Amino acid sequence: MKDINNLITFSNIYKIYNKGENEVRALDGISFSVVPGEFVAVVGQSGSGKSTLMNILGCLDTPTSGEYRLEGQDVAGLSERKLTQIRNREIGFVFQGFNLISGLDALENVELPLQYRGFPREERHRLAKEALEQVGLSERMHHKPSQMSGGQQQRVAIARAIAAKPPIILADEPTGNLDSRSGASVMCILNSLNAEGRTVILITHDDKIAASAARTIKIQDGRIVSH
Numbered sequence: 354m355k356d357i358n359n360l361i362t363f364s365n366i367y368k369i370y371n372k373g374e375n376e377v378r379a380l381d382g383i384s385f386s387v388v389p390g391e392f393v394a395v396v397g398q399s400g401s402g403k404s405t406l407m408n409i410l411g412c413l414d415t416p417t418s419g420e421y422r423l424e425g426q427d428v429a430g431l432s433e434r435k436l437t438q439i440r441n442r443e444i445g446f447v448f449q450g451f452n453l454i455s456g457l458d459a460l461e462n463v464e465l466p467l468q469y470r471g472f473p474r475e476e477r478h479r480l481a482k483e484a485l486e487q488v489g490l491s492e493r494m495h496h497k498p499s500q501m502s503g504g505q506q507q508r509v510a511i512a513r514a515i516a517a518k519p520p521i522i523l524a525d526e527p528t529g530n531l532d533s534r535s536g537a538s539v540m541c542i543l544n545s546l547n548a549e550g551r552t553v554i555l556i557t558h559d560d561k562i563a564a565s566a567a568r569t570i571k572i573q574d575g576r577i578v579s580h
Contacts, residue, residue, distance in 0.1 A: 359422070360521070360552055361387040361410065366419035368405050368575075379405040380416065381575035387554065389520070392547040394555045394566035402575040407525050407556045411444055412436045441470050445514030449526035451506040453498045459485060460494040463513045470517065477516075484512035488542055504535025511542055515551075522546055525556045540565045 368380040379402045387393055397403040408414035409421060412428060421428045423439065431439070440446075453462050460481050467477035485494050488508040498506050507527060514522060524543060528536030544565060547553045555566055563569050571579040 358388060359386040360389045360391075360424060361554075362420070362422040364420040364422075366409065366416045366421060368402075368409065368414070369417045372417075378575045380409070382419075383572070383575070383577055385570055385577065385580065387552060389552055390547070390550050391568065392544070392553045392555070392566045394557060394563035394569045395572060396557055396560060396563045396569055397572040398558050401572050403556050403558075403572055404525070405575075406572065407523060407554075410554060411446060411523050412439050441466075442517065443519055444521045444523050445517070445519040447507075447511050447514045447522065447524040447527045449529035451498070451503075451510045451530075453506055453509060455498050458495045458497050459490060459501070459509045459512070462498075462509055463516050466513060467516055472517075480516045480518075481512070484516040485509070487515065488512045489538075502535065503531050504538055507531060507535070507539055508542065511539065515546065520550075520552060522551050522553045523556075524553065526558070527555070528557075528559070528562055536562070 363383055363385050366380050366383045367378065370377040370379060383406065395403050395406060405414070409416055415429060423443070428436070454465070457465065463481035463484055464477050467480060472480065482494065485491060488511050490505065490508055490512065493501060493505060501509070522543065527539050527543070531539065540562065543553050543555065555563065557563050570577055
């Protein structure tokens with residue numbers, strides 16, 4: 354499990370709430386690894402532990418016990434500053450809710466995180482335009498969220514996630530709020546990003562959506578039941 358070729362290694366990860374008599378094991382001894390460039394789907398129903406897993410993968414939460422290594426580094430030993438750097442530079446997040454700012458147009462929504470990260474104005478403008486073109490929204494750059502469909506808003510959210518060119522895309526139920534056609538469009542984009550060499554980890558409850566991935570990890574009650 355500690356192969357240096359792995360991008361991500363989970364070794365015996367537990368996440369326990371209310372330790373003691375009424376404890377809840379959101380993750381109950383999970384181990385798996387991901388190599389660079391893989392497209393992996395983590396599948397589970399509501400309450401299976403997949404959201405907890407995503408939060409730990411994305412360095413948004415820490416395990417109760419076990420070891421999480423990202424690019425060979427033990428995440429538990431990193432400072433909050435270093436974890437923030439990893440979230441900013443290594444991981445692009447795509448969520449079920451688009452989390453766009455209603456008063457900003459598509460270009461401004463994609464540019465905003467780049468501004469927080471200190472990118473110069475011209476560079477962030479160029480990167481944001483490139484990302485929107487990549488998701489097929491070059492004609493919608495100056496439209497606000499209210500002027501776009503759900504599928505278009507999710508594509509803006511993907512553009513925002515990929516603008517800084519992070520090597521890992523972490524997508525949590527990215528098609529959950531979309532109709533089947535818009536969902537298929539989003540999955541095509543994730544597949545094309547993977548074809549470019551990005552590592553894509555997809556969290557979903559839908560087996561049909563998970564079928565787009567090269568490998569599926571199924572979890573239930575905080576444990577891996579098929580791999």
